[in-house]
Amino acid sequence: MATAAARDTAGSRAFDARADADDTADHERAFDAAVAADERIEPRDWMPDAYRATLVRQIAQHAHSEIIGMQPEANWITRAPSLRRKAILMAKVQDEAGHGLYLYSAAETLGTSREELLDKLHTGRQKYSSIFNYPTLTWADVGAIGWLVDGAAITNQVPLCRCSYGPYARAMVRVCKEESFHQRQGYELLLALSKGTPEQHAMAQDAVDRWWWPSLMMFGPPDDESPHSAQSMAWKIKRHSNDELRQRFVDICVPQAASLGLTLPDPDLKWNEERGHHDFGPIDWAEFWDVLKGNGPCNEERLSRRRRAHEEGAWVREAAAAHAARQTNGETGATRA
Amino acid sequence: MTTTSAKDTAATAAALALGDDALVLSHRLGEWAGHAPVLEEEVALANIALDLLGQARVLLSMAGDEDELAFLREERAFRNLQLVEQPNGDFAHTIARQLFFSAHQYLLYGELASGDGPFAPLAGKAVKETAYHRDHAEQWTLRLGDGTDESHARMQRAVDALWRYTGEMFQPVEGVDVDWTGLETAWLEWTGEVLRRATLTVPEGPRTGAWTAGAGRQGLHTEPFGRMLAEMQHLHRSHPGATW
Numbered sequence: 001m002a003t004a005a006a007r008d009t010a011g012s013r014a015f016d017a018r019a020d021a022d023d024t025a026d027h028e029r030a031f032d033a034a035v036a037a038d039e040r041i042e043p044r045d046w047m048p049d050a051y052r053a054t055l056v057r058q059i060a061q062h063a064h065s066e067i068i069g070m071q072p073e074a075n076w077i078t079r080a081p082s083l084r085r086k087a088i089l090m091a092k093v094q095d096e097a098g099h100g101l102y103l104y105s106a107a108e109t110l111g112t113s114r115e116e117l118l119d120k121l122h123t124g125r126q127k128y129s130s131i132f133n134y135p136t137l138t139w140a141d142v143g144a145i146g147w148l149v150d151g152a153a154i155t156n157q158v159p160l161c162r163c164s165y166g167p168y169a170r171a172m173v174r175v176c177k178e179e180s181f182h183q184r185q186g187y188e189l190l191l192a193l194s195k196g197t198p199e200q201h202a203m204a205q206d207a208v209d210r211w212w213w214p215s216l217m218m219f220g221p222p223d224d225e226s227p228h229s230a231q232s233m234a235w236k237i238k239r240h241s242n243d244e245l246r247q248r249f250v251d252i253c254v255p256q257a258a259s260l261g262l263t264l265p266d267p268d269l270k271w272n273e274e275r276g277h278h279d280f281g282p283i284d285w286a287e288f289w290d291v292l293k294g295n296g297p298c299n300e301e302r303l304s305r306r307r308r309a310h311e312e313g314a315w316v317r318e319a320a321a322a323h324a325a326r327q328t329n330g331e332t333g334a335t336r337a
Numbered sequence: 338m339t340t341t342s343a344k345d346t347a348a349t350a351a352a353l354a355l356g357d358d359a360l361v362l363s364h365r366l367g368e369w370a371g372h373a374p375v376l377e378e379e380v381a382l383a384n385i386a387l388d389l390l391g392q393a394r395v396l397l398s399m400a401g402d403e404d405e406l407a408f409l410r411e412e413r414a415f416r417n418l419q420l421v422e423q424p425n426g427d428f429a430h431t432i433a434r435q436l437f438f439s440a441h442q443y444l445l446y447g448e449l450a451s452g453d454g455p456f457a458p459l460a461g462k463a464v465k466e467t468a469y470h471r472d473h474a475e476q477w478t479l480r481l482g483d484g485t486d487e488s489h490a491r492m493q494r495a496v497d498a499l500w501r502y503t504g505e506m507f508q509p510v511e512g513v514d515v516d517w518t519g520l521e522t523a524w525l526e527w528t529g530e531v532l533r534r535a536t537l538t539v540p541e542g543p544r545t546g547a548w549t550a551g552a553g554r555q556g557l558h559t560e561p562f563g564r565m566l567a568e569m570q571h572l573h574r575s576h577p578g579a580t581w
Contacts, residue, residue: 093384313374319484
């Protein structure tokens with residue numbers, strides 16, 4: 001809930017520009033006070049245009065990531081090596097579609113529509129997480145995605161449960177519960193491989209080697225190259241900096257890798273007693289920017305598959321709309337054009 | 338002794354037939370992940386696939402080890418209906434396949450659930466899931482049949498194409514103690530009524546062909562099935578004896 005002041009001023013509309021400016025200043029003060037007091041901003045509350053735009057961008061990108069993120073995992077549904085693993089993977093991909101739906105709904109509370117956002121995704125005007133531009137080459141990649149990619153996502157998303165925008169924060173509470181479950185399943189999948197045959201162990205190690213660095217890149221550019229960070233933190237959309245979250249993730253993963261019996265592909269990775277954190281090697285930011293620009297291994301494939309599903313499904317959506325309209329008008333099939 | 342083991346054998350064969358139906362259709366629906374026409378259908382198709390996979394796991398476990406049965410049998414040893422192995426095609430083909438099969442499964446499990454045979458406990462749970470699957474297929478049949486001209490044409494084409502696989506569903510399965518003729522009558526009535534409401538024509542062609550009458554149940558399948566199994570079994574077969 002925003003403060004009472006924000007709500008009161010929302011009711012009084014001034015007619016001249018001077019009064020409008022005063023009005024906006026009042027709104028801004030009320031908004032800032034609500035954010036400072038850790039109150040939730042709700043859809044009907046006044047909010048700065050830039051706050052709205054930042055949230056639409058971030059929530060949409062998050063929703064798109066859930067939808068594109070189905071592809072690398074769905075890639076293994078038909079080849080899962082046991083019926084139990086197949087059921088787990090199907091359930092997970094289904095959850096991701098559900099997360100996409102929650103998030104599009106949250107974005108729609110800001111005055112946009114799912115159709116508009118999907119169109120921006122399909123035309124490349126909005127991004128999705130760069131991690132999903134990497135290929136799933138073996139079954140172990142499904143485990144590495146669960147452990148590392150979902151692990152990084154959770155590290156990013158748990159603070160978002162306290163985000164200043166209410167609908168986003170509430171969506172995150174639901175998403176995080178399911179993500180934690182997926183993360184444990186991924187870990188357990190890798191553990192089974194790591195303790196399995198030498199071939200299975202090698203498969204697990206190879207997957208971790210390939211997914212480790214891209215997972216660290218999920219936290220975004222370093223703090224001094226992150227253009228939106230300061231404003232997002234002031235608005236309490238973000239609660240921690242990219243580098244802080246990345247460090248937290250590394251510190252969590254190191255002991256987990258040890259208990260998995262797998263190594264992390266970083267010769268510089270070591271405990272720093274003084275900092276109370278692990279030091280780690282330099283991230284290849286050139287690769288990060290390149291993947292973000294569309295030059296990753298799967299950018300083209302992911303986007304064109306998404307577009308194809310949408311285009312090939314157009315006649316189905318049109319049929320549903322035509323049928324619904326006819327039902328509303330009480331017509332029967334005989335009147336079909 | 339002899340009677341018991343013959344009965345056991347029949348029950349095992351029946352569990353395999355019903356389990357293979359659910360396993361194979363679940364796999365086909367799993368192929369839709371990431372390709373559905375609308376996000377809600379990503380959720381719905383995966384949901385149905387999961388229900389079917391759950392049924393398959395219970396049924397195959399009644400017949401032996403679920404993974405050995407799923408991943409180590411060859412094409413000729415599978416007992417599923419040819420209907421469920423048919424490729425997804427467009428969304429209308431998938432919906433027609435769902436309509437035909439879920440209506441059959443709903444009637445079959447309904448009858449099994451009310452009996453006291455070995456399948457009663459599974460059927461009691463499965464019939465609830467199947468009611469939802471049948472409703473989903475019915476709603477989409479109405480939307481597509483009575484939607485646009487294009488969707489109507491596609492839905493009619495799908496119904497016509499799959500019609501010849503529907504007779505096989507009512508070939509009696511030994512060990513499944515139900516009134517097969519009664520099931521078929523009820524199925525024809527319900528399906529015909531839905532197709533008519535969807536402004537579609539009930540096909541006049543035969544519901545079995547020389548190659549479909551009871552063929553899947555005897556391990557005689559259609560060509561796409563072998564490729565489906567190759568994909569499904571490849572990883573498991575590449576690591577003999579491994580656990581996952």
